[in-house]
Amino acid sequence: MSEHEHHSLWKPYGQVLVALLVLTVVTVVAANFHFGTPWSDLVALFIALSKAALVVAFFMHVKGSTRLIKFAVWTGVIGIAIFFALTLSDYATRVITYVDAPRM
Amino acid sequence: MQATASAATPEAVRPPRHHYLNVDYGLRSWLLTTDHKRIGILYLLSITFFFAVGGIYATLIRLELLTPQGDLVSSDTYNRLFTMHGVMMIFFFLVPSIPAVLGNFLIPLMIGAKDVAFPKLNLASWYMYMIGAGLTMYSLLHGGVDTGWTFYTPFSSSYSNSFVAATALGIFVNGFSSIFTGLNFLVTIHRMRAPGMTWFRLPLFIWSHYATSLIMVLGTPVLAITLVLLFLERVFQIGFFDPALGGDPVLFQHFFWFYSHPAVYIMILPSLGVISEIVAAFARKPIFGYKFVALASMGIAILGFLVWGHHLFLSSQSAYAALVFSVLTMLIAVPSAIKVFNWMATLYRGSIEYSTPMFYALGFIGLFTIGGLTGLMLGTLGIDVHVHDTYFVVAHFHYIMVGGALMGYLGGLHYWWPKITGRLYSGFWSHLSALLVFLGFNLTFFPQFILGYLGMPRRYHVYPPEFQVLHVLSTAGASILAVGYLLPMVYFIWSLKYGDYAGRNPWGAVGLEWQATSPPALHNFEEIPVVDFEPYQYKGAPVAQRLPYRIAKYGA
Structure with a gap:
């Protein structure tokens, strides 16, 4: 491996590492602000997902991989999204009682 | 087949x-x-052992239920009996049964490959299975678990005095076996197909295993997470599910059923693949609507991830979420029905041969249909309120898991036994065994539909005397079923030494696995086959492919 190739391989890793460290600091800072429910949770989740996306795309080499690999990754993401969405469909609608429901 | x-x-x-x-x-x-192939045999021996262990628990349960008094075992012991029966049968028999035994043996043969994509990972999966089973056996030998196989919290995490943590750890480790197998199959099917083996030339057994593998890879990690959370709450009192610790018990049910409902399809989808192979081979016709049957497997796998909430209808789940889950549950009947109707259409005007595998396949179609239709009843909110946690549910899932998954496994084992061992088994005894299984199964579980509808709750060993007749019928059926299960063990072992040689293709079936020798060579084929034919081309299949004794008996 030439020095140039070696350099080009490590540069994006370094940039991603810096980005992850910055986002970690942002996580800590954001935890000290109270945005109210549910925004505090959503902000923390957004930062965490951003970090996960960086790891998957760069450290796990999904960026630049074949469409099949990307499809496999998205299958997992969609699977988790289904789990969260349908579970939340329970929690988010429990507060709606029959009396509150719009009358037909 | 007469040997x-x-x-x-x-x-x-x-x-x-x-x-x-x-x-x-x-x-x-x-x-x-x-x-x-050898790893498939290792799994065959292992799961047979754990099937026997689960069967012993079933025997004790049925014996206890012979009388209304609850006089054989205590309530606490009874709790442990049905829990360990469920744990053994589901995690250590049904989930690995067809994929790990028949799938391991047949997938490379059916797609024209020398082996699976990751042979060492394949062996590792068997070791993970054995370690998981060992941990579970440890808890079993020390008294077992009393939570039910569903491990509902907060009982399992905070109150049960049984070996919950060890069993959860055993199932956690066993889950890796499932993930390894699923991953191996996905990569093998994608990357190792023989030249010319396009996606729509794949046998339906392969399609069903592809769909199963997706569930294994996507669902099993969630079970692992669930068990870790349960373990943390039980051992370190970190609150996830116990309200006393700030948790939510219904959240556990969401986590658990997100895996465990698709796990039903891990059990049944491979059976659907087996039945497609058998129906085509013994009706001597191409499968009607091949592409629809193939894609129905994918439909079942995908929709299977959307319906878990129907287990929570009466667990304080939101009524609106329950409505959504009820509708989604109805949807999954569509791909299931596509398969049943297409098998029927394949049988229509077919040249049907009543071989032992076909006995199992026909039995499967009937039992799976009953199991599926009662599943729709349970997915209907109003009916579920009435029969929730009754024997109606017990009967329903046994029609799917035993009448479906186990019948498919036995059918497949009888169909491919000549390929696996190179030997034929007794025609008479195998026919008898298939009949006993079918009759015994129905006598065991049909009365349970009636019991449940009349209000007999599941997981109770003391019951009102008016239910005794139905319970006695059920226990009598279980005895017949046990004989039906024991017979194959005898004639399969007998066939290893005394059975006639099978030859490459005793059924005159099409498919690459029948081009290999019986038993197959170490690397399956003398040379990698080239596939230039469509699947299930039975019309006009040369009779000369049939076993010589058949030609002598029936004429060419």
Whole structure:
């Protein structure tokens, strides 16, 4: 491996590492602000997902991989999204009682 | 199939001089093998053992329920009996049954490959299975678990005095076995198909295993997470599910059923694949609507992830979420029905041969249909309120898991036994066993529909005397069922020494696995086959492919 190739391989890793460290600091800072429910949770989740996306795309080499690999990754993401969405469909609608429901 | 004794065995049906069974004989050669066929045999022996363990628990349950008093075991012991029956049968028999035994053995053969994509990972999956089973056996030998196989919190995490943590750890480790197998199959099917083996030339057995593998890879990690959370709450009192610790018990049910409902499809989808192979082979017709049957497997796998909430209708889940889950549950009947109707259409005007595998396949279709339709009843909110946690549910899932998954497994085992061992088994005894299984199964579980509808709750061993007749019928059926299960163990073992040689293709079936020798060679094929034909081309299949004794008996 030439020095140039070696350099080009490590540069994006370094940039991603810096980005992850910055986002970690942002996580800590954001935890000290109270945005109210549910925004505090959503902000923390957004930062965490951003970090996960960086790891998957760069450290796990999904960026630049074949469409099949990307499809496999998205299958997992969609699977988790289904789990969260349908579970939340329970929690988010429990507060709606029959009396509150719009009358037909 | 009748294993007739023949003095002079034609050379064509003699097993090859070298095959996977005689390539080496030492114990080490089996325990360190990376041959997919040998790993399939390792799984066959292991799951048969754990099926027997689960069967012993079932026997004790049925004996206890003979009388209304609850006089054989205490309530606490009874709780442990049905829990360990469920744990053993689901995690250590049904989930690995067809994929790990028949799938491991057949997938490379059916797609024209020499082995699976990751042979060492394949062996590792068997070791993970054995370690998980060992941990669970440890808890079993020390008294077992009393939570039910569903491990509902907060009882399992905070109150049960049984071996919950050890069992959860055993199932956690066993989950890796499932993930390894699923991952291996996905990569094998994607990357190792023989030249010309396009997606729509794949046998339906392969399609069903592809769909199953997706569930294994996507669902099993969630079970692992669930068990870790349960373990943390039980051992370290970190609150996830116990309200006393700030948790939510219904959240556990969401986590658990997100895996465990798709796990039903891990059990049943491979059976659907087996039945497609058998129906086509013994109706001697191409599968009606091949593409629809193939894509129905994918439909079942995907929709299977959207319906878990129907287990929570009465667990304080939101009524609106319950409505959504009820509708989604109805949807999954569509791909299931596509398969049943297409099998029927395949049988229509087919040249049907009532071989033992076909007995199992026809039995499967009937039982799976009953199990599926009662599933729709349970997915209907109003009916579920009435029969929730009754024997109606017990009967329903046994029609799917035993009437469906187990019948498919036995059908597949009978269909491919000549390929696996190179030997034929007794026609008479195998027919008898299939009949006993079918009759015994219905006598065991049909009365349970009535029991449940009348209000008999599940997981109770003391019951009102008016239910005794139905319970006695059920126990009598279980006795017949047990004989039906024991018979194959006898004639399969008998066939290893005394059965006639099978030859490459005793059924005159199409498919690459039947082009290999019986038993297959170490690397399956003399040379990698080239596929230039469509699947299930039975019309006009040359009779000469049939077993010589059949030609002698029925004429060519």
